[in-house]
Amino acid sequence: MTQASAAGPGAGRRSRRAAARTRQAGRPDGALPPVVEQEVPEEPSRAIYPSPVARPSFAHASEAEMARILDFYQVRWEYEPHVFPVVWNLEGAVVESFAPDFWLPDLDLYLEMTTLRQKLVRKKNRKLRRVLELYPDLRVKLFYARDFRALMLKFGKLGLVAELSGTSGQVVPVRVDGPVTASTIGLTIEPGPPTFEEPPEP
Amino acid sequence: MITKPIDLRADIGEVLLDEVAIQAKILELGAQISADHTDRPLTLVSVLKGSLPFMADLMRAISVPLRIDLMEVSSYGGTGTESSGLVRILKDLSASIEGEDVLIVEDIIDTGLTLNYLLRYLRGKNPRSLEICTLLDKPARRLVDIPVNYIGFTIPDQFVVGYGLDYGEYYRNLRFVGVLRPEVYTDQA
Numbered sequence: 397m398t399q400a401s402a403a404g405p406g407a408g409r410r411s412r413r414a415a416a417r418t419r420q421a422g423r424p425d426g427a428l429p430p431v432v433e434q435e436v437p438e439e440p441s442r443a444i445y446p447s448p449v450a451r452p453s454f455a456h457a458s459e460a461e462m463a464r465i466l467d468f469y470q471v472r473w474e475y476e477p478h479v480f481p482v483v484w485n486l487e488g489a490v491v492e493s494f495a496p497d498f499w500l501p502d503l504d505l506y507l508e509m510t511t512l513r514q515k516l517v518r519k520k521n522r523k524l525r526r527v528l529e530l531y532p533d534l535r536v537k538l539f540y541a542r543d544f545r546a547l548m549l550k551f552g553k554l555g556l557v558a559e560l561s562g563t564s565g566q567v568v569p570v571r572v573d574g575p576v577t578a579s580t581i582g583l584t585i586e587p588g589p590p591t592f593e594e595p596p597e598p
Numbered sequence: 599m600i601t602k603p604i605d606l607r608a609d610i611g612e613v614l615l616d617e618v619a620i621q622a623k624i625l626e627l628g629a630q631i632s633a634d635h636t637d638r639p640l641t642l643v644s645v646l647k648g649s650l651p652f653m654a655d656l657m658r659a660i661s662v663p664l665r666i667d668l669m670e671v672s673s674y675g676g677t678g679t680e681s682s683g684l685v686r687i688l689k690d691l692s693a694s695i696e697g698e699d700v701l702i703v704e705d706i707i708d709t710g711l712t713l714n715y716l717l718r719y720l721r722g723k724n725p726r727s728l729e730i731c732t733l734l735d736k737p738a739r740r741l742v743d744i745p746v747n748y749i750g751f752t753i754p755d756q757f758v759v760g761y762g763l764d765y766g767e768y769y770r771n772l773r774f775v776g777v778l779r780p781e782v783y784t785d786q787a
Contacts, residue, residue: 468674469685469711470718471742503742537741546739549757550708551675552766554783 452476458511458544459497461556465547466500474499478506480534482526494527496536506536511544603768603782610776614758615751617773620733621655623750627731628659631701631748638726639663641698645716646670646689647770648705651762652733656703667691671712685715691723700725701747705762706734710742717744734758734775757783 452475454460459475466473476495483492496506510520517540524538548554603609615623631640639662644653646668657666670689700720707713713730720728731748738755753775759765760772765783 465674465711468683469715471711471714505741507741543739546755546757547709549783551673553675 455497456509456511459509461548462498462507462509462539462544465551466498471500472502473507474501480527480531482523482530492523494523504535506534507539508536509539509544511539511541517541606769606772609769609779609782610760610772611779612777613774614753614756614777615761615775620750620761620775623733624652624655624659627748627750628656628661631656631731632661635662635699638699639665641665641667641695641700641725642703643667643669643691643695643700643720644703645705645712648762648764649703649733651770652705653703656731665693667693667695669716671716673712685712687719695720695723695725697724697726699727700729702728702730704730704732706736706758707732707744707746708736708739710740710744713744714742733761734763 451460451463454463454475463473463475476497477499479493479495481490481493483490485491496508498507498509499505500507508520508524510517520538524536527536528534545554548556640660642653642657642660642664644650644666647670653666657664668689669687669691672686672688674685702713702716702720704713707730717728717730729747730744732746733750735746735749735752736755737752756777757765757780758775759769759778760775762770763775764770765778769778
């Protein structure tokens, strides 16, 4: 089961994009693949303060707020620039990956916002543990709902938390007119049931 | 909009650091800073407004010659979800620090975002050395790793006010550091 299909239809645009990207990170030679550079030319994901006119399409309002905070304090960031494969199938294709929300190049730090339900937080925690097993040198800060709340309290914007957190903070996916097919949501369906397989030692 | 508190003390759920503990720690910090800076004069740079009481007490606990200066930077907090622009220097140093040994005096370090900006700004003024002293350190909230030379207290991940620290500009005049009752800010959210 891929990340996208496991997350279900309400998982939002980002999961689908991530799933589509990880499929490009095939592993035909059996070796641990390099981190995948995201290539989404229609969505400029690089931001250097002052932020450019074009902003990336954030999957969640809390991410957009975090981008504004980083801009304010002149911390350079990139939105989902890298994808880290974490689960491969027997054929070596990536079936699950991790794409941290922000990369702060000057701090060499990844930032992952987790402002959703507790069930999803546990899932993300598990995934992060797996990521750190595979990529021990990675510096990732998981930003929980309570962290975001504390940040908003510090900045006197606590009133915004309700609308920026949880499911209500999610960006509504673009409506697709007509029948929804895999191609209309950017997915490529691969034949056969996927299997979970531990990757070989890097 | 934060409403004016009626009874400052009643809004505090727990006193985290009382006046005696704070003053004892400041004497300790002052002695350590004095011992570390015997050969050259020191410039203390206080970051307004929160560090004002700490600066006032710390400078008197340091026995070596020193100069003081004040800075203030804007804080994030735009209205709604609109952009708040960029951090700005609201009050700059009044004298050059080029070639000086500088000690930044902070009330609290949590995310490290403000201090990270300030460090970059002050490095551009070519001081001989740049050190940091903070009364409170909240490492659980850290986004930017910053080497801190002098730390008074490492505190848990709670929202604290008093001894310079504010909520909506109030509570700074408390003589202790306390945890604000959550209902104070949740009622106003």
